[in-house]
Amino acid sequence: EVQLVESGGGLVQPGGSLRLSCAASGFTFRGDWMHWVRQAPGKGLVWVSRVNVDGSIKGYADSVKGRFTISRDNAKNTLYLQMNSLRVEDTAVYYCARERYYHNSGSEAFDIWGRGAMVTVS
Amino acid sequence: QSVLTQPPSVSGAPGQRVTISCAGSRSNIGAGYDVHWYQQLPGTAPKLLIYTNINRPSGVPDRFSGSKSGTSASLAITGLQAEDEADYYCQSYDNSLSGWVFGGGTELTVL
Numbered sequence: 001e002v003q004l005v006e007s008g009g010g011l012v013q014p015g016g017s018l019r020l021s022c023a024a025s026g027f028t029f030r031g032d033w034m035h036w037v038r039q040a041p042g043k044g045l046v047w048v049s050r051v052n053v054d055g056s057i058k059g060y061a062d063s064v065k066g067r068f069t070i071s072r073d074n075a076k077n078t079l080y081l082q083m084n085s086l087r088v089e090d091t092a093v094y095y096c097a098r099e100r101y102y103h104n105s106g107s108e109a110f111d112i113w114g115r116g117a118m119v120t121v122s
Numbered sequence: 123q124s125v126l127t128q129p130p131s132v133s134g135a136p137g138q139r140v141t142i143s144c145a146g147s148r149s150n151i152g153a154g155y156d157v158h159w160y161q162q163l164p165g166t167a168p169k170l171l172i173y174t175n176i177n178r179p180s181g182v183p184d185r186f187s188g189s190k191s192g193t194s195a196s197l198a199i200t201g202l203q204a205e206d207e208a209d210y211y212c213q214s215y216d217n218s219l220s221g222w223v224f225g226g227g228t229e230l231t232v233l
Binding site for chain 2: 035037044045046047050059061062095100102104105107108109110111113114115116
């Protein structure tokens with residue numbers, strides 16, 4: 001079964017740090033670009049970060065740039081999000097998602113999602 | 123304020139047809155980037171519903187369809203069922219932000 005399982009969420013004070021993990025199974029993790037997407041309570045989805053297959057190319061939303069770091073360990077089939085200098089507005093459910101690239105059109109969608117990890121900054 | 127604009131809510135009776143709009147701009151949908159749609163049932167993770175504007179992943183009923191024109195896109199749901207009650211999100215890429223963007227989400231209520 002194709003699956004993504006996040007862990008590492010919790011309650012942290014403003015200015016603190018937290019590291020999320022996302023364990024992948026049921027597909028060839030090392031062959032896929034991966035993303036983090038977050039959703040504040042009662043709000044919509046917001047893209048956070050993206051990493052390529054070997055971790056050498058990373059992208060971030062402006063709201064987290066310089067504070068969050070995405071990484072991956074292909075030997076462990078695990079995606080990470082290191083979150084530093086956390087703010088109250090970072091409170092959200094954080095989802096990891098697999099990128100599906102459509103060659104015909106050159107676009108990307110998120111075809112597999114984890115259940116999410118709740119991060120509360122208070 | 124989301125980059126892509128959706129109506130906050132729509133509703134319809136069982137069996138009816140509803141549409142959800144997704145308005146973008148020249149830096150995302152209008153630039154030619156595809157639109158994808160997600161369904162988020164209460165308390166669950168989003169699920170890919172429509173990809174590359176019009177295509178359905180395996181297992182998605184053909185009651186769901188997508189379209190795109192100019193700087194906007196739409197999701198149509200025909201033959202509404204109670205199980206369709208969910209939040210729906212459109213998603214594209216924005217070249218001015220160099221990132222992936224979502225609509226604010228539309229809550230569908232089946233009356």
